[in-house]
Amino acid sequence: MADKCIYCGMDIEDEGILRQVDGNQMRFCSQHCAVMFEGLEKKGRMRAAILTERAGILSMLEKERGARAITLIHRREPWEEKDESYINIEDSEHVLMMIRQTPKDEDVDLILHTPGGLALAAEMIAMAVKNHPAKVTVMVPFYAMSGGTLIALAADEIIMEKDSVLGPVDPQISELPAGALLSLLDKKPVESISDENIMRSDIAGKNIERVKKMVLWLLKDRMERRNAEKLADFLTGGYITHDTPITFDVAKELGLNVREGIPKQVYSLFRTFEFGACPRPQYAKY
Ligand SMILES: [Zn+2]
Numbered sequence: 001m002a003d004k005c006i007y008c009g010m011d012i013e014d015e016g017i018l019r020q021v022d023g024n025q026m027r028f029c030s031q032h033c034a035v036m037f038e039g040l041e042k043k044g045r046m047r048a049a050i051l052t053e054r055a056g057i058l059s060m061l062e063k064e065r066g067a068r069a070i071t072l073i074h075r076r077e078p079w080e081e082k083d084e085s086y087i088n089i090e091d092s093e094h095v096l097m098m099i100r101q102t103p104k105d106e107d108v109d110l111i112l113h114t115p116g117g118l119a120l121a122a123e124m125i126a127m128a129v130k131n132h133p134a135k136v137t138v139m140v141p142f143y144a145m146s147g148g149t150l151i152a153l154a155a156d157e158i159i160m161e162k163d164s165v166l167g168p169v170d171p172q173i174s175e176l177p178a179g180a181l182l183s184l185l186d187k188k189p190v191e192s193i194s195d196e197n198i199m200r201s202d203i204a205g206k207n208i209e210r211v212k213k214m215v216l217w218l219l220k221d222r223m224e225r226r227n228a229e230k231l232a233d234f235l236t237g238g239y240i241t242h243d244t245p246i247t248f249d250v251a252k253e254l255g256l257n258v259r260e261g262i263p264k265q266v267y268s269l270f271r272t273f274e275f276g277a278c279p280r281p282q283y284a285k286y
Contacts, residue, residue: 017031072110115143162249
């Protein structure tokens with residue numbers, strides 16, 4: 001691998017610019033990057049070093065697999081105090097931009113590690129994955145719950161491990177499962193249900209229908225229509241709790257195109273993140 005500039009991540013041509021930083025001899029691509037790096041505080045230097053390391057790992061993975069590598073990983077960054085640990089609109093903008101910049105005939109590997117997040121953001125990413133003309137592989141080394149699973153359903157192939165997990169994609173309405181909200185109407189006379197919960201269950205019903213249609217659209221050309229309908233209903237109807245793990249064997253049985261064996265480079269990539277910083281997946285929003 002060609003040496004990369006620790007500040008900008010570009011290849012260093014010839015000798016580059018040599019500098020002593022914190023007692024270490026370092027090489028930069030340009031005078032500009034050397035000056036900028038020296039101006040950073042300790043955390044900024046850590047960030048630059050880790051991002052460059054990640055870029056190097058991803059470019060090795062890209063060479064090995066001949067596909068553009070994109071990540072959606074929710075773990076705390078070692079240089080940050082707080083964690084951004086669910087799928088948000090910034091994520092969808094980032095992933096959409098990366099997919100759009102990938103030539104139409106180039107395959108994509110999307111490395112996914114998330115408890116879920118905003119429905120709209122997850123749906124936008126799922127649509128972009130589905131619409132990319134070349135092959136898209138989603139890799140789930142540990143878990144991709146809820147909205148993460150929705151994105152995985154959009155892929156041509158899902159690579160996971162025997163004990164990686166996906167989950168149901170039933171929507172959560174103000175932290176409550178849509179299916180449970182809807183069933184409230186059957187369990188109590190309507191006069192004894194609060195106006196708020198009647199409205200919530202109305203929204204819940206509409207959300208379930210929308211997500212069911214979306215899942216059906218994602219699956220319909222990957223399996224028989226009848227099976228796709230059944231699976232879409234199973235994953236969105238709230239028959240199982242939102243944190244029920246769908247393991248490799250179950251995913252296979254459900255008819256998803258799963259394959260075992262996450263590439264080694266992906267685990268090298270995970271070494272550069274902090275462990276244990278995400279909220280547990282049962283708090284997933286959708
Ligand atoms: Zn540079």
